[in-house]
Amino acid sequence: MKTPTPIAEIAGTGHFLPDNVVTNDDLAKRLDTSDEWIRTRTGIRERRIAPDGMHAAHLGSEAAKQAMEEAGVEPGEVDILIVSTATPDRWLPSTACDIQAILGCDNAVAFDVMAACTGHIYGLSMAEGYIAAGRAEVALVVAAEKMSAIVDWTDRTTAVLFGDGGGAAVLRPSNGSGRGIVSSHLQSDGNLAELLYRPGGGAIEPISQSMLDNGRHLLHMHGREIFKNAVRSMAEACDIAMKKAGFTSSDIDLLVPHQANIRIIEATAKYAGLPMEKVFVNVEKYGNMSSATVPIAFHEARMEGLIGEGSNVLTVAFGAGLTWGAMTIRM
Numbered sequence: 001m002k003t004p005t006p007i008a009e010i011a012g013t014g015h016f017l018p019d020n021v022v023t024n025d026d027l028a029k030r031l032d033t034s035d036e037w038i039r040t041r042t043g044i045r046e047r048r049i050a051p052d053g054m055h056a057a058h059l060g061s062e063a064a065k066q067a068m069e070e071a072g073v074e075p076g077e078v079d080i081l082i083v084s085t086a087t088p089d090r091w092l093p094s095t096a097c098d099i100q101a102i103l104g105c106d107n108a109v110a111f112d113v114m115a116a117c118t119g120h121i122y123g124l125s126m127a128e129g130y131i132a133a134g135r136a137e138v139a140l141v142v143a144a145e146k147m148s149a150i151v152d153w154t155d156r157t158t159a160v161l162f163g164d165g166g167g168a169a170v171l172r173p174s175n176g177s178g179r180g181i182v183s184s185h186l187q188s189d190g191n192l193a194e195l196l197y198r199p200g201g202g203a204i205e206p207i208s209q210s211m212l213d214n215g216r217h218l219l220h221m222h223g224r225e226i227f228k229n230a231v232r233s234m235a236e237a238c239d240i241a242m243k244k245a246g247f248t249s250s251d252i253d254l255l256v257p258h259q260a261n262i263r264i265i266e267a268t269a270k271y272a273g274l275p276m277e278k279v280f281v282n283v284e285k286y287g288n289m290s291s292a293t294v295p296i297a298f299h300e301a302r303m304e305g306l307i308g309e310g311s312n313v314l315t316v317a318f319g320a321g322l323t324w325g326a327m328t329i330r331m
């Protein structure tokens with residue numbers, strides 16, 4: 001297949017991580033777990049946890065400032081502001097509107113996208129669509145996740161996996177540069193929603209004392225089932241995104257996968273035909289930050305010089321919904 005001409009390019013990226021580091025040993029002091037179990041089953045050594053008073057809008061807006069600075073974009077130039085979050089600061093209004101107010105992006109249309117860990121890839125794809133339609137010149141795509149606010153800290157099967165952080169990217173028209181999003185493949189399967197969800201607190205199970213007492217407002221996950229689906233879906237998405245781009249694995253310079261578990265990352269790389277030297281991994285430092293994971297990893301890989309001009313990057317994610325997706329990007 002002929003490689004499509006990119007329409008929207010990444011003009012800047014940024015990330016923000018709270019300073020507070022919580023190690024596996026710290027968690028083992030209050031949960032029946034161990035550094036050894038967490039490291040060998042997940043690859044995670046530590047995660048960042050935001051302090052009280054630091055919420056998703058803060059995590060996201062700090063990352064956004066960096067991305068806008070690199071792109072040379074003033075707040076008033078942003079046409080569309082898309083925020084992915086599984087941990088909105090309030091049920092109403094959207095966290096995107098809060099971030100808009102913090103940044104002063106007064107001319108932007110701002111809204112949240114709810115696609116869990118795949119949210120940033122969904123957001124990039126939506127921004128690309130706005131640019132392709134000629135409805136935006138500058139798109140700001142932010143991921144903001146305070147997972148520590150929705151994790152059940154008494155449940156060792158989920159509490160050890162997650163962390164907090166924000167990531168961002170600015171998209172602009174490629175204007176024939178040859179850089180930008182080359183292909184993407186997004187998918188969802190709502191039939192498997194209850195493998196990873198927060199059962200209570202919405203319209204089905206409104207807030208009540210018994211709902212709170214039973215922790216039904218917190219994250220519930222069937223880890224093994226999610227694991228199997230993640231491996232299968234991410235492998236398939238990588239394959240389809242590469243095919244749509246006219247790429248084979250030898251065209252890919254770096255795979256930037258969602259970082260939920262090192263074993264999922266290794267399986268995805270293997271299916272995609274990529275050696276681990278071509279895979280960016282930071283799960284040991286941050287754990288799973290839902291949709292903020294991909295843009296944080298992407299930004300770090302750029303800062304470490306692993307993504308440079310002309311690099312072909314494959315990024316892939318999987319999460320609640322279920323949702324999953326992959327994207328190829330030429331920088």
Ligand code: UT7
Binds near residue numbers: 033160225260261320
């Ligand atoms: O972003 C997308 C969302 N999330 C994911 O992608 C996560 C996908 N799932 C996973 O990464 C893995 O399934 C987990 C890391 C969550 C669990 O690993 P596993 O190898 O699938 O373990 P398991 O759930 O089969 O549990 C094995 C044992 C169980 O004990 P028994 O029943 O064998 O006695 C668990 O109770 O490990 C136990 N266990 C723990 N032990 C110590 C579960 N969590 C812990 C823990 N510390 N934190």
